[in-house]
Amino acid sequence: MSTCKGYAAKTAGAALAPFSFQRREPRDHDIVIDIKYCGICHSDIHQARNQWSDYQEEVIFPMVPGHEIGGIVAAVGAQVSKYKVGDKVGVGCYVDSCRTCAACRADLEQYCTVQTVWTYNGRDKEGNPTYGGYSNRIVVDENYVLRMPGNLPLDACAPLLCAGITLYSPLRHWQAGPGKKVAIVGLGGLGHMGVKLGHALGADVTVLSHTRKKESDAARLGADHFYATSDPETFTKLAGSFDLILNTVSALTDWNQYLDLLAIDGTMVLVGLPEKDIPIGAFSLTSRRRSLAGSQIGGIRETQEMLDFCGQHGITCDIELIPIQRVNEAYERVLKSDVRYRFVIDTASLNKD
Ligand code: NAP
Ligand code: ZN
Ligand code: ZN
DSSP: OEEEEEEEBSSTTOOOEEEEEEEOOOOTTEEEEEEEEEEOOHHHHHHHTTTTTTTOSOOOSSBOOOOOEEEEEEEEOTTOOSOOTTOEEEEOSEEEOOSSSHHHHTTOGGGOSSOOEESSSSBOTTSOBOOOSSBSEEEEEGGGOEEOOTTSOHHHHGGGGTHHHHHHHHHHHTTOOTTOEEEEEOOSHHHHHHHHHHHHTTOEEEEEESSSTTHHHHHHHTOSEEEETTSTHHHHHTTTOEEEEEEOOOSOOOHHHHHTTEEEEEEEEEOOOOSSOOOOOHHHHHTTTOEEEEOOSOOHHHHHHHHHHHHHHTOOOOEEEEEGGGHHHHHHHHHTTOOSSEEEEEGGGGGGO
């Protein structure tokens, strides 16, 4: 075992504070990664504050959040073939899965029907709690490690591991591209990646934001159109417009209103994960043969494809780099939609405590 330094919520809703914990010694297929950067995903806040208690069977504290990890390989196990010391690598939302179920065999490890081992707030195959990327090191099986784009800065690529793949996967699955009208609801960490990726795939991209504050940013990120959902006219003007809506909103909103913006055979994909159920009216779906769907991150193969795509197209996240000592303040700013567009922790700051 080796001792690691990180920041943890000791109990649900507690401010994050310095925390020491143990990680396993590397096994034959393990990679030891020196974590350089870790993005702050809204899911970290939901979980550190135990806001998904209606949906999660177990919540484990102390919790070291963080699943947008960018780092450098520090050591490799005896049988590792994919990576070597010094490689720029990433780790996303999960660090293992059963590897044999139909989902795992179809490269959909995030939907493993036996056990997806979440990067934090989960348990490994031995039943030990997992700890995430707000820390200095992590040990991960090579099959669940990603290669980061060599030509792009590691800090601005770290959030691709969750925010990037969570939007890339549904954009690809529902075939966003030339001639497709795509709306991104919520211009936060996920949403701004949806705009960049949707634009790079050739779709016509509209941002639906709850205020007008981010209008000029949306255009700079690649959006073709922008509407504020606080303006009631938006919903009449855009009724029946979109082939695909990717809804990234973390808060409770009326999904029926957004469904009404879909064209015939259009689909709204939920990726935002509000803490309570939201009722849906049957007429919202039947009137134009609309679909309501959901999507969760992406498989390892598709995550690598997304990283390579970002490398080819020069796509990174817009980030605000912070020392870990400011993580609690960053959480409050995320909750106020006051982040442009992802906080990333510089883990070198762990040495300052
Ligand atoms: P974020 O940066 O906080 O972005 C969420 C955006 O939602 C905000 O920027 C804001 O955009 C909008 N919003 C917030 N409060 C709102 C309100 N009261 N009414 C209307 N709009 C509001 O969060 P994120 O990291 O992108 O994550 C978004 C959600 O996705 C979270 O629930 C997270 O847990 C979930 N998530 C899901 C997956 C998955 O695999 N499905 C993966 C990662 C995260 P505007 O200011 O533009 O309105
Ligand atoms: Zn996330
Ligand atoms: Zn499986």
